[in-house]
Amino acid sequence: xxxxxxxxxxxxxxxxxxxxxxxxxxxxxxxxxxxxxxxxxxxxxxxxxxxxxxxxxxxxxxxxxxxxxxxxxxxxxxxxxxxxxxxxxxxxxxxxxxxxxxxxxxxxxxxxxxxxxxxxxxxxxxxx
Amino acid sequence: xxxxxxxxxxxxxxxxxxxxxxxxxxxxxxxxxxxxxxxxxxxxxxxxxxxxxxxxxxxxxxxxxxxxxxxxxxxxxxxxxxxxxxxxxxxxxxxxxxxxxxxxxxxxxxxxxxxxxxxxxxxxxxxxxxxxxxxxxxxxxxxxxxxxxxxxxxxxxxxxxxxxxxxxxxxxxxxxxxxxxxxxxxxxxxxxxxxxxxxxxxxxxxxxxxxxxxxxxxxxxxxxxxxxxxxxxxxxxxxxxxxxxxxxxxxxxxxxxxxxxxxxxxxxxxxxxxxxxxxxxxxxxxxxxxxxxxxxxxxxxxxxxxxxxxxxxxxxxxxxxxxxxxxxxxxxxxxxxxxxxxxxxxxxxxxxxxxxxxxxxxxxxxxxxxxxxxxxxxxxxxxxxxxxxxxxxxxxxxxxxxxxxxxxxxxxxxxxxxxxxxxxxxxxxxxxxxxxxxxxxxxxxxxxxxxxxxxxxxxxxxxxxxxxxxxxxxxxxxxxxxxx
Numbered sequence: 100x101x102x103x104x105x106x107x108x109x110x111x112x113x114x115x116x117x118x119x120x121x122x123x124x125x126x127x128x129x130x131x132x133x134x135x136x137x138x139x140x141x142x143x144x145x146x147x148x149x150x151x152x153x154x155x156x157x158x159x160x161x162x163x164x165x166x167x168x169x170x171x172x173x174x175x176x177x178x179x180x181x182x183x184x185x186x187x188x189x190x191x192x193x194x195x196x197x198x199x200x201x202x203x204x205x206x207x208x209x210x211x212x213x214x215x216x217x218x219x220x221x222x223x224x225x226x227x
Numbered sequence: 228x229x230x231x232x233x234x235x236x237x238x239x240x241x242x243x244x245x246x247x248x249x250x251x252x253x254x255x256x257x258x259x260x261x262x263x264x265x266x267x268x269x270x271x272x273x274x275x276x277x278x279x280x281x282x283x284x285x286x287x288x289x290x291x292x293x294x295x296x297x298x299x300x301x302x303x304x305x306x307x308x309x310x311x312x313x314x315x316x317x318x319x320x321x322x323x324x325x326x327x328x329x330x331x332x333x334x335x336x337x338x339x340x341x342x343x344x345x346x347x348x349x350x351x352x353x354x355x356x357x358x359x360x361x362x363x364x365x366x367x368x369x370x371x372x373x374x375x376x377x378x379x380x381x382x383x384x385x386x387x388x389x390x391x392x393x394x395x396x397x398x399x400x401x402x403x404x405x406x407x408x409x410x411x412x413x414x415x416x417x418x419x420x421x422x423x424x425x426x427x428x429x430x431x432x433x434x435x436x437x438x439x440x441x442x443x444x445x446x447x448x449x450x451x452x453x454x455x456x457x458x459x460x461x462x463x464x465x466x467x468x469x470x471x472x473x474x475x476x477x478x479x480x481x482x483x484x485x486x487x488x489x490x491x492x493x494x495x496x497x498x499x500x501x502x503x504x505x506x507x508x509x510x511x512x513x514x515x516x517x518x519x520x521x522x523x524x525x526x527x528x529x530x531x532x533x534x535x536x537x538x539x540x541x542x543x544x545x546x547x548x549x550x551x552x553x554x555x556x557x558x559x560x561x562x563x564x565x566x567x568x569x570x571x572x573x574x575x576x577x578x579x580x581x582x583x584x585x586x587x588x589x590x591x592x593x594x595x596x597x598x599x600x601x602x603x604x605x606x607x608x609x610x611x612x613x614x615x616x617x618x619x620x621x622x623x624x625x626x627x628x629x630x631x632x633x634x635x636x637x638x639x640x641x642x643x644x645x646x647x648x649x650x651x652x653x654x655x656x657x658x659x660x661x662x663x664x665x666x667x668x669x670x671x672x673x674x675x676x677x678x679x680x681x682x683x684x685x686x687x688x689x690x691x692x693x694x695x696x697x698x699x700x701x702x703x704x705x706x707x708x709x710x711x
Contacts, residue, residue, distance in 0.1 A: 100514065102507065109503035112532050113520040115513050148588035163517035163537060169576060170533035171519060176578045177594030178530060193592045198577035198603070203570050211516050214570075225590040 101156070102183040105175035107191055114171045116164065118185040119156035126153050128223065151224040154182075154190065158220065162212020165201050172199050179225055192224040501526030530596065548636055549608070551622055555630040555642045563622045565615065567636040568606035568664070575603040602669060604633070604641065609661040616652045616660040623648045633666055643668015 101116040128151050132144040160168065172194060182190040202217040503524035507513075521532045549568060553561040579598040583591045611619070627648050633641040643666055650663035 100509065104505055104507075106530060109501060109524055109526045109529065110505040111503045111522045111524040111529065113505050113507040113522075115507060115509070115518075115520075117514040146588065148584065151588065151590065161515040164515055166538060167517045167519050167533065169574075170538060172576065173600065174530045174533050177580055177592055177596075179592075193582075193590060195582070197580065198575040198601070201574040201576075203572040203574075205570050211512075223590055225592075226588075 100183075101158070101185055103171065103180055104182075105171070105180040106178035107181045108179075110181060112171060112174065114167055116158055116160060116168065119158050122157060124153070124155035127151070128153055149226055151192075151226065152190075153195075153224075154184075154220075154222040156184075156220045156222070158218050159204060160216055160218060161207065161210035162203075162214040162216055164211070165216035165218060166212070168218060169199070169201060180222075182222065190222060190224060191226070192222055195221040195223050501529075503529075550634040551619075552632040552634070553622070553626045553629065555632045561622065561625065563615075563618050565608055565619065566610065568608050572604065572606035575601075575605070577601040577603070600669075601667060602641075603646070603665065603667045604635070605663070605665045607661060607663050609655065609659070611660045611662065612658060613660055616662055619662055619664075620652065630668075632671070633668070640671035641666065641668045642671050 101118055102113060103116065104110045104113040106112075128148045130146045130148070134142045134144070136142065176194060176199075179191060179193060182192075184190065196219065199218070204215045204217045206213060207215045501524065503526055504522040505520070506522055507520040517537045519533045519535065521535060524532075549565045551563050551565075552559045578594060578600055580592055580594040583593075585591060608619070623645050626645075628644060630642060630644055633643070635641065645665065646667045647663065647665035650665065652660055652662040655661050
């Protein structure tokens with residue numbers, strides 16, 4: 100179960116998605132700029148960025164759920180969202196896709212809407 | 228004894244040592260001779276030692292009482308003074324009484340300082356032209372109280388008219404108090420004249436803690452056996468003769484309120500406090516159905532929540548598959564219908580946002596809701612005949628850059644432009660062509676509500692009828708004359 104709620108902190112709307120596919124990504128956004136002097140001394144310039152992280156999830160959802168998610172994104176694409184992922188980890192940040200691309204993956208007669216839609220969500224924490 | 232003295236002339240000379248010396252007296256007496264004295268002319272001329280005619284008679288009398296107490300008492304200091312001047316001659320020029328009463332009560336708690344003044348002026352027998360001076364009474368009340376500390380309340384000017392009539396019989400009596408301003412100028416010359424009545428009530432309270440400053444003009448009528456009690460405030464201006472003389476009645480009421488007012492202030496909550504409630508519940512199909520859980524929120528500037536209803540019109544495969552129409556709105560002038568596109572169609576939603584990171588590494592995203600949102604549809608059609616493929620290319624070429632309307636395979640209406648008119652068409656096999664289609668636009672809300680302009684004209688004609696009313700009243704008289 101994957102729960103997205105917004106706008107954070109005054110949460111009003113909650114959307115429930117199925118768990119994402121395998122291959123979800125979790126990466127820190129910290130950067131290091133390593134420089135060496137002429138004598139080989141190493142200097143590093145780092146940006147820890149408050150230990151924030153980026154996440155990437157791929158979902159395969161029904162057509163109706165994709166419409167719900169699209170309506171959710173249209174309303175809250177610029178506000179902070181709260182995500183409780185499939186591992187029950189709570190994330191606070193922004194959805195960063197641009198554009199959000201809903202791909203009609205195939206027909207699914209038993210699914211609401213009759214189709215399966217693929218959608219990827221890029222997420223970045225706003226602060227820790 | 229019959230006295231007939233026709234003229235008497237006496238001159239008396241004094242010694243000049245400040246004693247009166249009458250220098251000349253001229254008396255003419257005409258008598259009838261029957262014990263009746265008739266003095267027709269008598270003239271006194273009195274010469275003072277400085278040899279001037281004395282034409283003024285002045286009485287100067289000064290009373291000064293001063294009572295000093297070392298302790299507070301209730302003293303009573305009064306002056307009674309009567310001036311009486313009488314000049315019987317017809318050449319009297321001026322008769323004035325000047326009286327100044329000054330009462331000073333120092334350190335008085337309850338002492339009364341009052342002036343009582345009675346003017347009685349009578350002018351008569353004026354025969355000298357250009358020296359006419361009327362009789363006037365000028366009453367001026369000036370009270371000044373200098374107080375170092377307290378114990379005073381008010382300084383009144385009281386002008387009291389009190390008349391009492393003892394009712395003695397069945398007669399109608401009348402008591403009137405008049406403050407009458409009557410000026411009348413009878414002038415046959417062409418000089419500008421001003422006649423003004425001014426009744427000015429001025430109160431000034433210089434102490435900041437004085438509470439009441441008021442002017443009152445009170446009409447109070449009380450009668451035991453009268454019928455009408457009437458208060459009249461009458462302005463009468465009458466212009467009898469004049470070239471230009473407006474008659475104006477002006478009654479000004481001026482009220483000024485200083486530092487007293489009622490201010491209505493709007494109460495603004497600057498903290499922008501708000502509450503929101505969110506909820507959700509889990510059931511087996513909740514991750515598949517369209518079911519956003521929308522709670523409540525009264526936080527200002529919150530984004531609009533998603534709609535609770537499914538925002539599409541589900542397609543009817545028996546009716547429409549994919550249709551391109553021109554123009555975008557209104558009646559269809561050109562259209563082409565295709566089969567539904569293949570799966571793997573793309574629905575892209577792009578937004579304008581500003582992403583920034585603070586120096587501390589915090590991510591901040593801003594977007595104005597009114598900034599444009601772009602939706603792009605990209606899909607692929609296969610299995611088209613060559614005629615259908617050419618039809619699509621011709622349609623796109625004919626309306627390149629123009630707004631068209633798209634009815635997609637789900638029955639949704641879109642309005643926008645084809646952004647990739649150069650999509651290649653590929654011949655996949657015998658009688659089988661495929662072509663890509665990429666379209667950017669926005670949803671037409673409330674799809675297919677006719678999409679046609681409706682003109683409704685209403686013309687109303689009001690017909691006025693003017694009937695002709697013809698009434699004929701015919702009298703037929705017939706006179707029969709019978710001549711016998």
